[in-house]
Amino acid sequence: MDEAWIRAVVALPFGLAVGSFMTVAVSRLPEGGSVIRPRSRCPSCGAEIGARDNVPVLSWLLLRGRCRRCGERISVEYPLLEVATAGVVVLAAIRFPDPWQAVLVAGLLALMPGIALIDLRHRIIPNRLTYPALLLFLPVVLLAWGIGDAADPVRAGLGLLLYGGVLFIVAAISGGMGMGDVKLAAVIGLVLGSLGLRFVGVAAAAAIVLGGLGAIVALAMGRGRKSAIPFGPYLAVGAVVAGLWGEPLAAWYIGRFL
Ligand SMILES: [Zn+2]
Structure with missing residues (x-):
């Protein structure tokens, strides 16, 4: 059981990173955009989203789900997607x-x-x-x-x-x-x-x-x-x-x- 906890701790950052990538994929792939460039922008005011506002889950919570510049709402689906992705990655690491x-x-x-x-x-x-x-x-x-x-x-x-x-x-x-x-x-x-x-x-x-x-x-x-x-x-x-x-x-x- 101890080893399962170690695997979970190792897997968590990977899960959050993939979850963050998937939020970009969700917002860009259906429109034919690239998932690699450019940096993410606020869809409402166009402000570039800096590194400190791009931390999975945490940034959304700290900003209370709003753009730092214009205050437009950022969908709760994004942090939920990051949590769900990290969750299944960690569970898989525990399981196998x-x-x-x-x-x-x-x-x-x-x-x-x-x-x-x-x-x-x-x-x-x-x-x-x-x-x-x-x-x-x-x-x-x-x-x-x-x-x-x-x-x-x-x-x-x-x-x-x-x-x-x-x-x-x-x-x-x-x-x-x-x-x-x-x-x-x-x-x-x-x-x-x-x-x-x-x-x-x-x-x-x-x-x-x-x-x-x-x-x-x-x-x-x-x-x-x-x-x-x-x-x-x-x-x-x-x-x-x-x-x-x-x-x-x-x-x-x-x-x-x-
Ligand atoms: Zn904005």
């Missing part, structure tokens, strides 16, 4: 003693809150997140297999093809799902599949169950299918559930129903 598996799962889960927020706001999952993710995770899976003996590249490939393939078929038939969902599922299938296909199964099952519940809630609230929540956030939550609790959930399901 193996450093390779911790990096793979923490890296995957770190993308999920930001992708879910972008999809909720704009109804898209940017290729500029999913393609680099595929390109980055592929060599990490191979290194984790070759050096760490902690991942299975064959199952990773199967996970990518199965999860991505199933969603591709659903997207082709129903039209209610976009190619962004397909690519996100492929990324999730690759990373979770490298740990074992049962993790992919749990991710898919959780996404379907939560998506079904969400649809029922939307219907009960009198919302039509058009205004329904996009599927990306369910895929993202499913990946988080499977990444953190895939093992016990798969064991529970097999023990109870199989």
